[in-house]
Amino acid sequence: MDADPVAADVTGGRPIGVAIVDDHPVVIDGVRAWLASEPRLRVLATGDDPDAVLRAAPEAEVVLLDLRLHGRMAFDKLAELSAAGRRVVVYSQHTDPDTMLAALDAGAVAFLAKHEGREHCVATVLAAASDRPYVPPALAGAMVGDPRPDRPALSDKEREALLLWFQSMSKASVARRMRISEHTVKQYVDRARIKYTRAGRPAATKAALLARAIEDGLVRPEEIGTYRSQASTDRPTP
Amino acid sequence: MSTDLDARAVGPVHRLAPIPATGAPAPTDAAGAAIAVADASDRAARIAAVTIALAWHLAIDLPALPGVGSSPAASAVVAAGWLVTAAVGVVAGVRLLRGGLPPARRLAAVLLVVDAAVFAAVGGGQLFAAANWVWGGLVWFFPLVLWRRPVRWLLALLGAHAVIALAALLASGATAPADLARYAMYVYGVSSLPVAVFVGGVALAALAQARAGTATAALAVEAERVAAERVQAERRARLALASGTAEEVLAALAAGDADPADPEVRRRCVLAAARLRRLIAESDDVPDPLLHELRAAADLAERNGLSIELVAVGVPPELPVEVRRRLADPLTAALADARDWARLTVVTGPDEVVVSLVTPDHDGPDASGPPGPTGPREADGDENGPVEHVHERDGEIRWTQTRWRRT
Numbered sequence: 001m002d003a004d005p006v007a008a009d010v011t012g013g014r015p016i017g018v019a020i021v022d023d024h025p026v027v028i029d030g031v032r033a034w035l036a037s038e039p040r041l042r043v044l045a046t047g048d049d050p051d052a053v054l055r056a057a058p059e060a061e062v063v064l065l066d067l068r069l070h071g072r073m074a075f076d077k078l079a080e081l082s083a084a085g086r087r088v089v090v091y092s093q094h095t096d097p098d099t100m101l102a103a104l105d106a107g108a109v110a111f112l113a114k115h116e117g118r119e120h121c122v123a124t125v126l127a128a129a130s131d132r133p134y135v136p137p138a139l140a141g142a143m144v145g146d147p148r149p150d151r152p153a154l155s156d157k158e159r160e161a162l163l164l165w166f167q168s169m170s171k172a173s174v175a176r177r178m179r180i181s182e183h184t185v186k187q188y189v190d191r192a193r194i195k196y197t198r199a200g201r202p203a204a205t206k207a208a209l210l211a212r213a214i215e216d217g218l219v220r221p222e223e224i225g226t227y228r229s230q231a232s233t234d235r236p237t238p
Numbered sequence: 239m240s241t242d243l244d245a246r247a248v249g250p251v252h253r254l255a256p257i258p259a260t261g262a263p264a265p266t267d268a269a270g271a272a273i274a275v276a277d278a279s280d281r282a283a284r285i286a287a288v289t290i291a292l293a294w295h296l297a298i299d300l301p302a303l304p305g306v307g308s309s310p311a312a313s314a315v316v317a318a319g320w321l322v323t324a325a326v327g328v329v330a331g332v333r334l335l336r337g338g339l340p341p342a343r344r345l346a347a348v349l350l351v352v353d354a355a356v357f358a359a360v361g362g363g364q365l366f367a368a369a370n371w372v373w374g375g376l377v378w379f380f381p382l383v384l385w386r387r388p389v390r391w392l393l394a395l396l397g398a399h400a401v402i403a404l405a406a407l408l409a410s411g412a413t414a415p416a417d418l419a420r421y422a423m424y425v426y427g428v429s430s431l432p433v434a435v436f437v438g439g440v441a442l443a444a445l446a447q448a449r450a451g452t453a454t455a456a457l458a459v460e461a462e463r464v465a466a467e468r469v470q471a472e473r474r475a476r477l478a479l480a481s482g483t484a485e486e487v488l489a490a491l492a493a494g495d496a497d498p499a500d501p502e503v504r505r506r507c508v509l510a511a512a513r514l515r516r517l518i519a520e521s522d523d524v525p526d527p528l529l530h531e532l533r534a535a536a537d538l539a540e541r542n543g544l545s546i547e548l549v550a551v552g553v554p555p556e557l558p559v560e561v562r563r564r565l566a567d568p569l570t571a572a573l574a575d576a577r578d579w580a581r582l583t584v585v586t587g588p589d590e591v592v593v594s595l596v597t598p599d600h601d602g603p604d605a606s607g608p609p610g611p612t613g614p615r616e617a618d619g620d621e622n623g624p625v626e627h628v629h630e631r632d633g634e635i636r637w638t639q640t641r642w643r644r645t
Contacts, residue, residue, distance in 0.1 A: 097551050138549070145551035145585045159587075166551075167583050167594040168635060176632050 015042040016129040019060035023048040023069050027114075031064060031091075034118040041125060050077050054086070062128045067092040067103060075106050082107025085204035087128045091121070097142035104139075105200025109209065113138040131205075131212040133193035141166035143192055152195035161188035187218060194219050275450035277337070283439035284385065288331040290435065291378035295324060299371035315359035319352040320371065323379060330382040345383035346395055349376060353399055357406035365406060366420055373403070374428045381436040392436050396429045472559070476517045484510040501602075509574035512538055516570050520559060528554045528562050529584060532593065535570045536582055545579040552586030557642065564625040565640045569595045572629070572638040575602065589644040596638075599631045 018041055022028050028046045035041045045057035048069060054060065063081060067073055067090050081088050090103045091112040100111045109128040112121055113136065120136040127134035135143070143154075144162040154162070157178075164174040165185070175182040194213040197206040213219050303317055326348055330340035356372040357365075364370055380395050407413070407421055487506045490496035496503045512535050519534035520527070529550055536548050557565070573580060576597035585592045623645040629638045 141549065141551040141583065141585060145587055147552060147586075147588060163585060163592060166549075166585065167581070167592075167639065168596045168637060169581065170635065173596075173632055173635050173637065177630070177637070 017044040017060045020046040022066040079106040082203040100142040107203030131208040158192040279446035280443040284334045299375040312359040319356040548582045550584040592641045594639040
């Protein structure tokens with residue numbers, strides 16, 4: 001997977017602890033089975049209450065959170081966990097672009113559509129554990145179709161890579177189509193994702209993603225610019 | 239968006255003739271227009287009636303006042319009657335010019351009281367003199383207060399006026415044949431003109447309303463005809479498009495030239511069916527026509543045993559039927575070739591709509607273009623922006639993409 005050598009680095013060879021929060025036991029069992037096939041991951045706690053699950057496993061490095069808990073969208077809980085530095089991977093059957101982008105804005109490290117399957121799930125959790133981006137196809141679609149006027153400015157290549165990745169779900173095909181290497185495709189997609197760390201309110205997880213991206217040489221600090229909150233008063237007035 | 243796609247343009251580039259603008263001229267609200275015309279012509283008649291009454295009252299009735307009355311009290315009654323009439327005229331005039339109607343019964347009663355009072359005050363000597371201004375002056379206010387009421391109301395009011403005059407005549411003992419003849423002449427003279435003005439105003443307004451109604455009805459019929467012709471032309475064009483593929487296959491099957499067991503023939507049948515299905519969906523009146531058409535094609539493919547996933551991001555803007563056709567047609571054709579599974583995506587960006595179909599590659603023939611690492615690519619331009627079509631297969635997947643950009 002994309003993140004293997006690094007995951008081993010950060011955790012010193014120890015398996016990555018994962019907590020699963022979902023109000024459907026059958027989903028918990030399914031996700032647990034997916035993650036069990038990956039030896040570098042270990043599920044530490046599961047349940048339908050984020051606070052109880054994290055009390056049971058405070059050392060969990062990644063939280064898989066079902067966005068819809070007991071009939072309501074848990075955006076406030078997501079923002080609270082992200083602000084506290086918890087790496088939250090949101091997974092949901094609600095794959096409308098607005099929901100996905102709102103989850104990123106609230107500080108989710110990644111958004112995974114429930115239908116996207118084992119491969120994307122494991123890759124997303126491994127990347128999240130090392131504060132690296134992973135953009136599954138559904139999220140790429142939401143980013144490329146983002147209609148908001150204050151959306152991050154993506155380059156043509158980044159948009160094209162997101163679009164083709166969303167369409168084909170195969171980075172090899174995107175690479176052939178764009179006549180670049182698969183590695184470069186991943187860079188374009190990840191760079192677009194990093195630009196989204198500027199959207200919405202600041203969160204510790206966003207800062208961590210950005211810092212790691214700069215460390216990895218994915219983006220230069222000047223490409224990202226400084227974060228500016230919507231609520232701050234130093235915006236130039238027209 | 240990517241410029242490297244444009245750099246490797248292969249295949250023919252077609253330019254189509256500009257599409258005529260769609261949408262028939264909107265028929266105006268016929269009833270509303272007729273009422274507006276009638277109001278406009280009625281307003282002119284109102285202004286005329288108010289002007290005549292008040293001008294008559296000022297220019298003819300007012301100068302007659304000083305020499306009237308056998309006593310100061312009688313003079314005062316006649317002057318007061320003039321003032322009250324003027325007030326009635328102003329009230330009715332303001333109402334009429336503002337588009338409303340004055341309170342007919344109350345004002346008519348006031349006018350009759352003034353009528354009787356002035357006749358009584360003037361007395362026998364001046365009954366037929368200019369000083370008795372109510373004879374000819376008051377009648378101009380009748381059409382004013384009775385505006386838009388039935389003509390018989392006016393006739394009744396004029397009748398009451400005549401009865402009051404007759405009563406005054408009899409009370410003052412002026413019953414000689416000459417007096418009665420003069421009375422009859424006066425009644426006829428003062429009644430005919432107000433009646434003519436009143437009836438004329440009513441007739442003018444009715445006529446204008448009828449003419450306006452006819453004109454708008456004719457316009458509506460014309461608009462309907464244009465719309466019907468356009469619908470028919472579109473229908474004919476769609477039929478021609480559909481029969482191009484379907485007729486050929488059906489004819490070959492009927493003639494026995496085509497073998498239904500031949501996979502190629504079956505493929506052509508599937509393609510023709512998909513085209514027909516999409517063309518039928520095209521004329522449906524639904525909020526999101528592009529997605530509706532793609533869904534129709536996807537439904538058909540699914541019924542043929544294909545596992546198909548249709549994902550849409552964003553809501554496509556309103557696109558002309560020709561652009562939708564160019565966006566959807568290549569994908570419909572590619573769907574007919576698809577095996578096992580297909581992923582159909584629609585992404586609406588700020589200024590573009592991209593439709594894509596990805597299916598596993600196979601050795602079978604390729605409806606959308608000759609096999610090869612890069613298939614044909616065409617860009618059709620028109621006033622609505624170009625639609626670009628890319629088809630390629632890389633051994634793993636077949637990838638068809640159409641893209642419309644706002645220009």
